Amino acid sequence: MTNATDKPTLTRLYARLVVSDGPRAVDFYRTALGAEEIERYTDPDGKIVHAMLRLGDAVIAVKDADESDPAPDSLGGSPVIMALDVSDADAVAEAMLRAGASVVYPVADQHYGQRGGRLADPFGHLWMISQTIEELTPEEIQQRTTDLFT
Template sequence: MKQPTAFAPVLAVKNGTYDIDFYKNAFGAVETMRINNDDGSMHVAEFMIDDALFHLHEITQFSNTVTPLNAHGGTVTIGLLVDDVHAVFDRAVAAGATPTMPVTDFEYGWRQGEFIDPFGHKWTIERKL
């Protein structure tokens, strides 16, 4: 079976992270895999939001991992296309995201709202109008 081409972002989080439920609470993401460290903190986790796959991974000594925290800001914005931008945006804020731009309908034909998740990652929740 041929693997379909898709993006699968890996979001870096600080070492010693135990609670990654933000993604479940904000997006209804389903955790499909997790490997914990000996102390119970998360080493790597895999999530699905409908058909969209992404991973969380802690910083390791073998990589030059840049996180929003050690870079003093995000280096990438994650766009999540959904049917109901307002509902997903509001659920994410209720789950702990910090809004940076309210949901707005833009003249270029997109409805978008932006926030920073509890781990410092910037998200744009959006849909084409």
């Protein structure tokens, strides 16, 4: 599909998480984040080649690692951080911890008006959990950030 200027139109963007154990990862995201599996395709050995999960208004895909797509745990971690805006950062973090995640940064009030922290799921993916606790302007956030570093 194209727009009036004949440039391609972006129709969807989602993260595709490569994991070492697809079925276990789907169960983790279901338990920890309330994900709903909306489709799954497997190879003849039962490995997930594509599973689409709905998390609130967002979707992510999960697939088992293979020769072409390594999982973060085989690479020493992931440089990508999934950011989740939630209504209760403490409750979401606690659910993730109960399901097997680990704390990278504990949930705490942040200078930019969020309560949040960072967790690692059992498959090497990083998740930043954030809850708005204070409505700030961009200028106020920048001033607080400047103050933090001076």
